[in-house]
Amino acid sequence: METAEKIPVGISACLLGMEVRHDGGHKHSRYCTGVLANYFTFRSLCPEMGSGLSTPRKALRLIERGEQLRMVTTDGLRDHTDLMADFVERTLPMLDNLRGFILMAKSPSCGMERVKVYREDGELLHRDAAGLFAARLQEAYPLMPVEEAGRLNDDTLRENFIERVFLYDDWCQMLASGLTPQRLIDFHSRHKFQLLAHCQRTYRQLGPLLSNLKARPLDAIADDYIHAVMATMKKRVSRGAHVNTLQHLAGFLREGLSQEDRSLINEQIDAYLREDVPLVVPMTLLRGALRKVDQPYVQAQRYLSPYPDSLGLRNRV
Helix, strand or coil, rough: CHHHEEEEEEEHHHCCCCCCCCCCCCCHHHHHHHHHHHHHHEEEEEEHHHHCCCCCCCCEEEEECEEEEEEECCCCCCCCHHHHHHHHHHHHHHHHCCCCEEECCCCCCCCCCCCCEEEECCCCCEEECHHHHHHHHHHHHHCCCCEEEEEHHHHHHHHHHHHHHHHHHHHHHHHCCCCCHHHHHHHHHHHHHHHHHHHHHHHHHHHHHHCCCCCCCHHHHHHHHHHHHHHHHHCCCCCCHHHHHHHHHHHHHHHCCCCCHHHHHHHHHHHHHCCCCCCCHHHHHHHHCCCCCCHHHHHHHHHHCCCCCCHHHHHHC
């Protein structure tokens, strides 16, 4: 993709190979720099360096003090919480153009989840916190897709995150063009089958939400809508849900296809359900069938091409 077409995504600087960690090292993610960099324009950030700490430096951890989490050196001698909080609050407003963020796992600043929290005496309390930067990022931008680099090694989580980034980018582009009733309806129309795959219940609820766009201010309806959409898109799609969605799409094409074409599509949907073939096989057949059938509604569905084919994500789910 040309640079101007790439999607702006934030990333922990150490994942790009920058030597910013407490030990002077990095956590270079070759998937991020070798694959995703072809589609995303990365904006790197290291909250610890940004807050004024040097590298190398004393390792940090989170401790629970009263009802507050503090970020201190592992020897307990220095408390850097206020420095971090100041950096985060100054930086967050500058991240509003990002369409996603990839974080370094387990970091007291960047960990998305499962970050260790200790007592002041060093005893481990629990492992279910988020890093100080990651927590505020998700609070300030609840719609923004956020994921940890290590979790991108999971085929399903990787596909889910990238699908959400492309959908969120489409939403942001739509808003930048100016929110209108027709643009909101068009957005919903082209993402309908993605929503059906992720959650049938939400899919059924969103139609009525958009059925009367004069009932409330359009901004309020759109805000409720996209919050429901992005929450739904976080849900993993089961094999059965994909089969249901594929069958719905095939139904729109039934009248324009030969019996042989219909049988082949159904056979491969069944083969996908049995886990004999990946999702890309029946999906490719449906896309090929659209060349024979004039069905603009189905052709517009982003479910068929939610991201560039060259990412190869549906070869593995």
